[in-house]
Amino acid sequence: MKSGHMISRRGFCLCCMGTATFAATGGWMSPREAYAEARGLVSLIKDSAAQAKIVTHRLRDNVSILEGSGGNVAVLSGRDGLVMVDAGISVSRHQMTKALSAISPQPVTHLINTHWHFDHSDGNPWIGAGGAEIIAHENTRKYLSQVKRVEDWDYNFLPLVQTGLPGRVFSKEHSVKLNGQSLTLKHYRSAHT
Ligand SMILES: [Zn+2]
Known part of the structure; x- marks a missing residue:
């Protein structure tokens, strides 16, 4: 019930989930409870993404949003090929x-990753294996390259395989021109994404 509510949240994110879990339980869970909850939720989110229909929202010009697999995915199309912002979950x-x-x-x-959270980067390996260059902040590559512990959940996310790791990273700001658009990637300190 709790999980279903959270999965249906638009723009679901790991951090939102912590808040939602807190709100839903009306207080802090013990580490053991949090661990069980997190393990269950990660599987639930993956199972849900495996079934989910991807809904395409055409915004304007050559920009679309794909909804249904983890975090929303933005797509910019044009003569340079498809540019994705975030990868969704691999089962999708x-x-x-x-x-x-x-x-x-x-x-x-x-493929541009906004941050390392699995609902935004779990699809990296298949997209990278297909030849896409993955661009992200250096910390995103760092966190995707190692076992990443989420202390609040008492949960360890495993590193991605090589093909899923960003090959181009930046520390403060990075600009790319693709499909007739200028994209600026910027690092905001202490921000979620
Ligand atoms: Zn997130």
């Missing part, structure tokens, strides 16, 4: 591929 690969090819037959050439 089939539906994600379908949604992407409905936007354009071109391959994904670039």
Whole structure:
């Protein structure tokens, strides 16, 4: 019930989940409870993403949002190929591929990760293996390269395989011109993403 509520949240995120869990239980859980909850939730979120339909929202010009697999995914299409902002969850690969090819037959050439949370980066390996260059803040690569412990959950996220790791990183700011647009990636200290 609790989990169902959280999964249905738009723009679901690890950090939102901590707050939602806190609100839903009306107080702090013991470490053992938090651990059980986290393990259950990670599997639930993955199971849910495996079933979820990906809904495409066309915004304007060549920008779309794909909703249904973890965090929302932005897609910029054009002559340079598809540029994705965040990767969703890997079990959604089939539906994600379908949604992407409905936007354009071109391959994904670039993937930008907003942050390391698994609902935004779990799909990195299949997208990277398909030839996309992955761009992110240096801390995102650092956290995706190692066992990342989420203390509040008493939970360890495992490192991604090599193909899923960002190959291009920046520390403060990074600009790219793709598909006729200038994209500016900026690091905001102490921010979620
Ligand atoms: Zn997050």
